[in-house]
Amino acid sequence: MSRVAEMRKFMNEVKVETKKVTWPERKETVSATLMVFVMVIFVALFLWLVDWGLSALVQQVI
Numbered sequence: 001m002s003r004v005a006e007m008r009k010f011m012n013e014v015k016v017e018t019k020k021v022t023w024p025e026r027k028e029t030v031s032a033t034l035m036v037f038v039m040v041i042f043v044a045l046f047l048w049l050v051d052w053g054l055s056a057l058v059q060q061v062i
Contacts (some may be wrong), residue, residue, distance in 0.1 A: 024032070
């Protein structure tokens with residue numbers, strides 16, 4: 001089978017599989033996105049506090 005034929009077959013299979021996917025509703029997508037943003041902010045603040053605390057500790061030692 002030629003490369004072009006293989007690629008065409010692959011793309012057709014991708015198209016068939018994509019139609020089988022259950023895509024999330026807008027509400028689910030927005031909710032998940034907001035949760036990701038909240039978690040990113042939470043982790044960023046936590047790491048900032050740890051960094052600040054360790055920096056203060058190192059400054060005391062030096």
